[in-house]
Amino acid sequence: MPVTAQDINRTAHLAKLRIDEGEIPAYVRNLNNLLKLVDDMSRVNTDNIDPMSHPMEGQTQRFRKDNITEENQRELFQTIAPQVTEGLYIVPKVIE
Amino acid sequence: MHTKKLSEMITDLRNKKISSVELTTHYLNRIEKLDKKYNSFITVSHQEALESAQKADKLLSQNSANLNALTGIPLAQKDIFCTMGIKTSCGSRMLDNFISPYNATVVEKCSQAGMVMLGKTNMDEFAMGASNETSFYGPVRNPWDTSCVPGGSSGGSAAALAARLCPLATGTDTGGSIRQPAAMCGLTGLKPTYGRISRYGMIAFASSLDQAGPMGFSAEDAALFLNVIAGFDEKDSTSIDNPVPDYMQDLNNNLEGLKIGLPKEYFAESLDAEIGKLLQDAIKIYEKLGASIHEISLPNSALAIPVYYVVAPAECSSNLSRYDGIRFGHRAENPRNLLDLYERSRGEGFGAEVKRRILTGTYVLSAGYYDAYYLKAQRIRHLIRDDFIKAFEKVDVILGPTAPGTAFPIGAKVSDPVSMYLADIYTCAINLAGLPGISVPVGFKQHLPIGMQLIGSYFREAQLLNVAHRYQQQTDWHLRVPEGI
Numbered sequence: 001m002p003v004t005a006q007d008i009n010r011t012a013h014l015a016k017l018r019i020d021e022g023e024i025p026a027y028v029r030n031l032n033n034l035l036k037l038v039d040d041m042s043r044v045n046t047d048n049i050d051p052m053s054h055p056m057e058g059q060t061q062r063f064r065k066d067n068i069t070e071e072n073q074r075e076l077f078q079t080i081a082p083q084v085t086e087g088l089y090i091v092p093k094v095i096e
Numbered sequence: 097m098h099t100k101k102l103s104e105m106i107t108d109l110r111n112k113k114i115s116s117v118e119l120t121t122h123y124l125n126r127i128e129k130l131d132k133k134y135n136s137f138i139t140v141s142h143q144e145a146l147e148s149a150q151k152a153d154k155l156l157s158q159n160s161a162n163l164n165a166l167t168g169i170p171l172a173q174k175d176i177f178c179t180m181g182i183k184t185s186c187g188s189r190m191l192d193n194f195i196s197p198y199n200a201t202v203v204e205k206c207s208q209a210g211m212v213m214l215g216k217t218n219m220d221e222f223a224m225g226a227s228n229e230t231s232f233y234g235p236v237r238n239p240w241d242t243s244c245v246p247g248g249s250s251g252g253s254a255a256a257l258a259a260r261l262c263p264l265a266t267g268t269d270t271g272g273s274i275r276q277p278a279a280m281c282g283l284t285g286l287k288p289t290y291g292r293i294s295r296y297g298m299i300a301f302a303s304s305l306d307q308a309g310p311m312g313f314s315a316e317d318a319a320l321f322l323n324v325i326a327g328f329d330e331k332d333s334t335s336i337d338n339p340v341p342d343y344m345q346d347l348n349n350n351l352e353g354l355k356i357g358l359p360k361e362y363f364a365e366s367l368d369a370e371i372g373k374l375l376q377d378a379i380k381i382y383e384k385l386g387a388s389i390h391e392i393s394l395p396n397s398a399l400a401i402p403v404y405y406v407v408a409p410a411e412c413s414s415n416l417s418r419y420d421g422i423r424f425g426h427r428a429e430n431p432r433n434l435l436d437l438y439e440r441s442r443g444e445g446f447g448a449e450v451k452r453r454i455l456t457g458t459y460v461l462s463a464g465y466y467d468a469y470y471l472k473a474q475r476i477r478h479l480i481r482d483d484f485i486k487a488f489e490k491v492d493v494i495l496g497p498t499a500p501g502t503a504f505p506i507g508a509k510v511s512d513p514v515s516m517y518l519a520d521i522y523t524c525a526i527n528l529a530g531l532p533g534i535s536v537p538v539g540f541k542q543h544l545p546i547g548m549q550l551i552g553s554y555f556r557e558a559q560l561l562n563v564a565h566r567y568q569q570q571t572d573w574h575l576r577v578p579e580g581i
Contacts, residue, residue, distance in 0.1 A: 008455065015413060015458040016420070016435070017451060018443030030452055031459065033514040038402040041472050044479070051474030052481060053304055054334075055290045055530020056554070062333045076197050082427040089422050092433050 003031045097122045098260040099577065102169070102317045105263060109156060109168045116156065116168030120149040120212050123170050127214065127261050134237045136246075136255040138175050139183050140215035145170070148212040155210055165320055167210030172256050172265040175216035176223055177203050177308075178297040186299045187219040187231040187249075190419050190426045190445030200297025201329045202266060202308050209324045214262055218252030221447045222416065223270055223301040225249050226519035227509065228277070230449040235506050238281060239578040240544055244503040247277030247519075253311050254281040260581050264312045264321055268298060270305045271404050272499075272523025275535035278311055279498035279547025282537045282576055284564065285311040286318045289555050290530035291336030294329030302411035303334070305404075305527040314574050315536065315564035319343035322557060338555055346558045347565045352386035354563065357491030361397040362522060371497050371546055374539035378548050379495065381570050382563075390491050394483040399476050400525035405517055406460050406473035407528070412450075413457025419445060452513060481529040488553045493563050497522055498535040498547035522549060532557050536564045537573035545573075 008027045012019045019027060054060075074087060083090040097119060100108070108114045124142055131137050152168035178184050178196035180203075185191045199207070206213065220230045228236040228251025238246040239259040246255040250267030254277035257265050267274035269287035278285025286309045293308045300306060310321035323344065328337040358379070363372065379389055421427035421441030428444055431437035446454070460469035487494060500521055509516045526533040531551055538548035552560040568574050 003459070007459070011455050011459045011462065014462060015454050016417075016438040016442055017446070017454060018439035019451070019455075020443075023448075027452065027455060030513055031456060033512075034405060034456060034517075037514060037517070038406055038469065038473075040399060041402050041406070041476055042468070044396075044399065044476055046472060046475035046479070049475040049478050051471055052478040053474060055304065055481065055528070056336070059291075059334075059336075064330075073197070077423070080193075080195055080197065080424045082421060082424075091422060092431050092437055094434050 003028055003035065098126060098263070102263050102312065102320065105169060106165060116149040116152040116212060117146060119168065120145050120170050120214070123214055123262055130259060131261060133242060134239055134255045134259050135234050136218055136236050136252040136259065136261060137172070137215045138185055138187070138218050138233050138252070141182050141213060144182065145212050145214050148207070152210045152212060164209035164324060166324055168212065169264065170212045170214050170262055171206060172214050172217045172253055172262040173203060173206070174219055174250055174253050174266050174268055176219060176268050176299045177266065178299070179203050179213070179216065182216065184216065184299070185232070186223070187221040187233060188445065188447065188450070189232045192232065192426065194425055196297070198297060201294035201331060202298065202325050205325050205327070211324070217256055217265060220249035220251065220449070222299070222412070222450050223249040223268055223273055224412065224449050224453055226272065226276055226516055227504070228252060229506060229510060230447055232447060237506070238503045239581060240282065241503065243505055244544065245280070245506055247280035247499070247503060249273040250277050250311065254278060254283055257281065257283050257311060257313070258578060260577065264310065264317060266308055266325070267311045268306060268308050269527065270302050271408060271520040271527055274309045274311060275523050275533055275547065275549060276499050276519060278535040280503040280545060282545035282573070283311055284314050284318050284534065284536050284574060285309060286322065286534040286557065286560070287526065287532060288322065288326065288557050289336070289532045291334055292326050292532070292555065292557065294327070294332040294335050296329055296331040300415040302408040303415060304411060305408060314568055315534070315561045316344070316347060318534070319347055319561045341558050343558050343561055346562045349562045350386065351382065351563065351566050354387040354493065355390055355491040356382055356387050357390050357392035357487055357494045359392055359394045359397065359487070359494060359496060361394055362496035367497060368501060368541070370541045374546055375495070375497060375548055378538050378567065381567060385566055385570070392487045392490060392494070394487060394525070396476065396479045396483050397525060400480055400528060401517060401521060403473045403476045403480065403528060404520065404524040405456070406469050407477065409453040409457035410461050410470050411457070413454045413461065416446070416450070416454055421445070449513065477528050480525055484529045484531060492559065494551040496549050498549040499523070502541050502544035502546060526551055530554070532560055534560050534564050536567060537576070539573055
């Protein structure tokens with residue numbers, strides 16, 4: 001099913017991405033071209049094949065012991081923040 | 097100085113024929129004078145470089161036995177590695193103002209080895225691209241022909257090397273971003289096995305595919321550099337705890353009995369005739385060196401691109417969700433509310449290709465499409481990987497082209513992004529399978545370099561480097577320098 005402008009708007013909203021009206025047709029076209037390319041996948045039988053998210057067989061994310069290993073470096077990390085007051089990140093009002 | 101081999105530079109440093117400060121100053125002057133032609137650097141770290149060089153000279157003067165071979169050698173870092181106190185932009189407006197509070201492990205290791213960072217190289221934005229045309233800082237030009245792209249996304253590192261603005265550089269490779277620019281710029285570039293090099297502090301694009309790797313003029317150089325940057329890292333939960341061999345040790349091994357596989361899908365009729373001929377010449381050299389050649393099949397090869405262009409955007413849409421204008425990076429001015437802050441910061445901060453990939457990734461992961469696209473792609477990824485595992489039961493190393501063509505003119509493919517994706521046709525399957533792959537120069541088509549790709553089995557980087565090195569002992573493609581350099 002081809003992608004429409006409505007799909008792009010919905011997806012952009014999910015991705016919290018502002019897209020200009022004028023750019024939407026190009027995004028529709030490009031995503032449809034990509035999905036055509038990707039359509040070949042549907043012709044392959046993958047019943048009984050496990051999905052693979054890690055390239056190495058049997059690898060899982062490594063866990064570590066739940067011990068504190070880091071120091072609080074909030075001041076250092078906040079030197080690069082756009083807007084900070086008293087150690088808090090400032091955003092436009094969220095709660096009325 | 098910059099036309100000398102790396103091994104000669106190292107000898108000169110050890111013999112005190114030259115100091116690291118002199119060598120570093122030489123490269124900094126070259127960058128200042130020449131880089132406007134290529135735009136390969138985003139940041140040149142003059143002061144820090146000279147300080148590191150002075151420290152290295154002190155270490156060298158102490159003649160201590162434990163010094164790393166690359167002490168005092170300058171390098172360029174792709175601007176995807178976090179460097180404490182020095183801008184890390186990832187080629188994006190989103191991080192144009194980002195000064196990292198910490199170093200990537202790769203950067204730390206280079207520093208501990210006494211290497212001297214000249215600066216941060218240009219790249220496709222967030223590593224998404226195959227031409228270095230999507231950078232916020234403008235396109236990079238190929239020193240072999242400045243009307244052409246250097247390849248991407250590690251195009252800045254590739255161009256800086258080809259123009260002899262540095263003797264070594266780091267790159268990263270998610271779908272071919274070390275190997276393809278190496279091929280287009282006449283360089284040797286290695287993407288190691290997934291998990292071989294730490295991703296801590298390496299800005300994430302697609303977490304199950306990204307790998308850092310060395311770029312230089314030869315397999316020998318790549319081996320020296322890999323010795324520095326490879327190894328397990330506690331701080332990267334995908335880092336694999338395998339011991340790191342000395343990659344120089346097996347370089348000169350005899351190739352008698354080596355079995356080289358040629359995938360019939362890579363040597364199909366669609367392969368460019370001149371590239372095909374150059375590869376046949378290389379194959380003859382390997383036969384003379386004692387290797388046997390075997391036809392193999394990677395039946396699911398044609399699905400690598402579709403699978404990659406579902407999996408990589410999906411992972412990128414997740415990784416790039418951290419850029420929200422709150423804690424660091426670009427923030428839109430005068431946001432009306434929180435949603436507007438998010439949407440406009442991201443809309444302004446990201447370029448078109450990045451937005452395309454985020455949208456693609458979000459779409460294929462969204463309800464109703466997840467099974468048909470993302471889950472399907474992950475199942476086919478399994479099949480692609482199994483093809484390689486079966487092939488490595490028969491052969492030791494797989495040989496083929498790195499890229500379908502030579503460096504193309506800047507602007508030639510920007511109007512059709514999907515056509516650009518086909519540049520990854522020989523490289524992205526290797527990332528999907530997590531295998532190591534190296535590109536080495538194999539000749540020229542007209543005046544533009546061509547690369548040959550060698551693919552090895554898991555953690556067989558030493559063998560790959562050996563197979564590449566023995567070829568480079570018989571040929572001089574890797575020693576060629578662009579006209580006027």
